[in-house]
Amino acid sequence: MTTKLNRFFALTAMVSLSMISTASLADGQNSGQSVYISENSTVSGQTLNLQLPVQAGAGDYFAGSLNITTGASVSGGSISSGTSFLAYCIDPFQWSSSTPVSYSTSSLSALGSSQASDVSKLYSQSFASTSGSNVNSAAFQLALWELAKDDGKLSSGQVQSTGTTDKNVVALASSMISNAKNGVAGPTQYSFNLYTSSTNQDYLVASMTSVTPVPEPETYAMLLAGLGLIGFTASRRRASSRV
Numbered sequence: 001m002t003t004k005l006n007r008f009f010a011l012t013a014m015v016s017l018s019m020i021s022t023a024s025l026a027d028g029q030n031s032g033q034s035v036y037i038s039e040n041s042t043v044s045g046q047t048l049n050l051q052l053p054v055q056a057g058a059g060d061y062f063a064g065s066l067n068i069t070t071g072a073s074v075s076g077g078s079i080s081s082g083t084s085f086l087a088y089c090i091d092p093f094q095w096s097s098s099t100p101v102s103y104s105t106s107s108l109s110a111l112g113s114s115q116a117s118d119v120s121k122l123y124s125q126s127f128a129s130t131s132g133s134n135v136n137s138a139a140f141q142l143a144l145w146e147l148a149k150d151d152g153k154l155s156s157g158q159v160q161s162t163g164t165t166d167k168n169v170v171a172l173a174s175s176m177i178s179n180a181k182n183g184v185a186g187p188t189q190y191s192f193n194l195y196t197s198s199t200n201q202d203y204l205v206a207s208m209t210s211v212t213p214v215p216e217p218e219t220y221a222m223l224l225a226g227l228g229l230i231g232f233t234a235s236r237r238r239a240s241s242r243v
Contacts, residue, residue: 036079036100037195037203040067043086044130046138046169051160052092058162063169064088064137065130066096068203070195074100090119090194091202092145092159101200108192108204111148118147122180123190123206139172144204146177153177 045064052061066089071082079100089096090111108116122143130137142154142161151157154170154177161170190206 033105035070035072035103035105035195036074036082037068037070037103037197038079038082038100039096039098039201040069040084043067044132044134044137045141046134046166048138048142048166048169049162049164050142051158051162053158054093054095058164063141064134065141066203068205070103071100085205087195087203087205088141088144089201090144090148090204091196092149094197094199094201096201101197103195103197103200103203106194106196108194110194110196115148117185118152118180119144119204120188120190120192121183121185122147122176123192124186124188125179125183126176127190127206135166135169135172138166138169139176142169142173143176143180146173147180148204152181 042062043065045062047060048063049058050061050063051058066087067084068087069079069082069084071079073080077099108119110116111119122140126136126140126143130140142159145159146152146154146157150159154161154174189209191209193205193207195203195205
């Protein structure tokens, strides 16, 4: 019985800690700094048949999250003491590079006030849903391109879906775009680093702010049950000590 109680108390403590923990995906606001960036790999997303400005006609392009390395210097063709981050492409006009390229760092406001507002709402509303989901990541990337760099419609402009583009991705991206443009912004959950280059694809990296996540009802129930069991056990021990 003691072993079971210890395990339950440990679980209760873990739940309590998870309620106040936050994740960090970026290095915060560093506007004006110059860094080197290389793209390591794709993380989550899909290869989609799209019309993009980097090529005449439709073609297969990866849409989704990327892993990039940033650092202040390059040695032997590699970034020295680099740090890896989850990023999204925010520039459909140029290609990425696996070799280090010099980038400038700026805040999200560099996109323009309207675009920055839409992109911020997109992250607040939809970014969490991309974790581990190829469909959601691909849809999020399409929505990000449209809100930051195009006309907000996947049926027109420079970023367009085609008849063979995954319909589930297109429908979800359209919903994300509509919600970002018309929905109410939630709490500010992220700060942003916008990495721009004159020769290569630009990246956007989001960092969690110190917003305490609201626990699910089940989490509250587990925590209260744990606290109740702790109180019951303590009262039993006091009663036993009197005998």
